[in-house]
Amino acid sequence: MSPEAILYIILFISAANYIFELVLDVVNLNYGKKPLPKAAEGIYEEDKYEKSMEYQRVQTRFGFLSGGISFIASFAFLALGGFGWLDGMFQPYFSNGIIRALVFFGALFVASDVLSIPFQWFGTFVIEERFGFNKSTPKIFIMDKLKGYLLGALLGGGLLYLLMLLLNNLGVQFWWVFWIAITLFTVFMNMFYTTLIMPLFNKLTPLEDGDLRKAIETYSNRVGFPLTNIFVIDGSKRSSKANAFFSGFGKKKKVVLYDTLIENHTTEELVAVFAHEVGHYKKKHIIQSLVSSVLQTGVMLFIMSLLIFSEKLSLALGADSLQLHVNLIAFAMLYTPISFVTGIISNVVSRKKEFEADHYAIETTNNVDLPLALKKLSVDNLSNLQPHPTYVFFHYSHPPLLTRLAAMQ
Numbered sequence: 343m344s345p346e347a348i349l350y351i352i353l354f355i356s357a358a359n360y361i362f363e364l365v366l367d368v369v370n371l372n373y374g375k376k377p378l379p380k381a382a383e384g385i386y387e388e389d390k391y392e393k394s395m396e397y398q399r400v401q402t403r404f405g406f407l408s409g410g411i412s413f414i415a416s417f418a419f420l421a422l423g424g425f426g427w428l429d430g431m432f433q434p435y436f437s438n439g440i441i442r443a444l445v446f447f448g449a450l451f452v453a454s455d456v457l458s459i460p461f462q463w464f465g466t467f468v469i470e471e472r473f474g475f476n477k478s479t480p481k482i483f484i485m486d487k488l489k490g491y492l493l494g495a496l497l498g499g500g501l502l503y504l505l506m507l508l509l510n511n512l513g514v515q516f517w518w519v520f521w522i523a524i525t526l527f528t529v530f531m532n533m534f535y536t537t538l539i540m541p542l543f544n545k546l547t548p549l550e551d552g553d554l555r556k557a558i559e560t561y562s563n564r565v566g567f568p569l570t571n572i573f574v575i576d577g578s579k580r581s582s583k584a585n586a587f588f589s590g591f592g593k594k595k596k597v598v599l600y601d602t603l604i605e606n607h608t609t610e611e612l613v614a615v616f617a618h619e620v621g622h623y624k625k626k627h628i629i630q631s632l633v634s635s636v637l638q639t640g641v642m643l644f645i646m647s648l649l650i651f652s653e654k655l656s657l658a659l660g661a662d663s664l665q666l667h668v669n670l671i672a673f674a675m676l677y678t679p680i681s682f683v684t685g686i687i688s689n690v691v692s693r694k695k696e697f698e699a700d701h702y703a704i705e706t707t708n709n710v711d712l713p714l715a716l717k718k719l720s721v722d723n724l725s726n727l728q729p730h731p732t733y734v735f736f737h738y739s740h741p742p743l744l745t746r747l748a749a750m751q
């Protein structure tokens with residue numbers, strides 16, 4: 343296959359992906375234009391429902407604008423051989439291929455992030471603000487950016503350095519060595535994310551003594567969940583939206599509740615939400631997700647080992663000879679259709695796990711409090727009550743509220 347043909351394939355994938363997402367968004371947007379559905383009466387007040395639809399509309403339209411601009415920019419950059427050109431710019435200054443790869447990706451990362459900053463700013467301080475969600479300040483926004491860059495440089499840069507080193511020294515054998523390294527890294531991050539990374543952005547405090555802690559402990563003892571760590575995170579620092587999640591495994595497992603969740607729910611509802619998170623643990627969802635992501639990475643790295651040394655990929659992106667870091671970009675784009683499919687499968691599996699966790703929570707608490715909590719959460723977060731089923735199929739990791747409520751009946 344000629345480099346030109348490869349370029350056309352990459353451009354086709356990029357355009358097809360963009361058009362597909364655009365159509366899905368339009369379909370989903372128009373689906374919401376309906377009167378309050380019967381099943382939702384008593385959950386959403388008429389004006390809240392109207393507000394939630396307005397929120398979806400504003401977000402989707404804003405997505406059209408930001409997504410459109412980013413698509414045009416990246417498509418043009420690709421078609422005009424921008425990646426090869428950029429690499430050529432750095433060639434005279436960095437004779438070491440690994441250093442040049444780091445500079446190359448660093449430049450791409452900074453450029454794309456700078457382009458997206460106005461959109462992130464607008465999304466936070468205009469859209470989220472207008473709907474009453476935003477609690478962030480320009481200072482927090484800027485600090486988040488700086489910390490993000492630092493983390494990206496350290497972790498992303500470190501992994502990239504290792505990958506380039508292995509590619510240069512091991513040839514096609516790089517894939518399984520890097521796979522082992524990535525697996526260790528993933529396990530480490532799973533265990534220490536809440537202790538090492540999250541505290542850079544948020545304050546995590548152990549749930550203080552009181553009625554809630556007592557109720558949660560009583561529940562934990564009853565279901566045999568060895569609880570050492572229940573934490574509260576100051577989500578209210580950035581947004582009034584509420585959430586809860588389970589993190590880590592083994593001795594490092596934690597349930598983290600948002601302060602915004604605790605504020606707006608009764609003790610019984612919070613125990614039910616907690617029970618849902620315990621359900622994820624009891625049904626081994628955390629470990630299953632980890633294993634599946636490790637396997638997916640292995641498959642991806644193996645396929646990568648078949649393509650990454652082909653000079654044609656570099657030529658397709660406008661370089662004049664084989665450049666492994668340019669090939670990484672080409673590979674990432676050629677891999678999109680596969681990751682598209684694995685993404686769908688992950689979402690299907692994830693939605694199934696949500697049903698299972700809901701089921702577990704109801705079995706071990708009662709069938710009133712979890713539905714109540716989910717309804718409240720949905721209203722407070724202005725969730726889309728009636729997303730299009732096709733949109734749900736492709737994009738939702740959690741089933742929509744009405745489906746979850748129906749399943750819990």
Ligand SMILES: [Zn+2]
Pocket residue numbers: 618619622696699
């Ligand atoms: Zn869940």
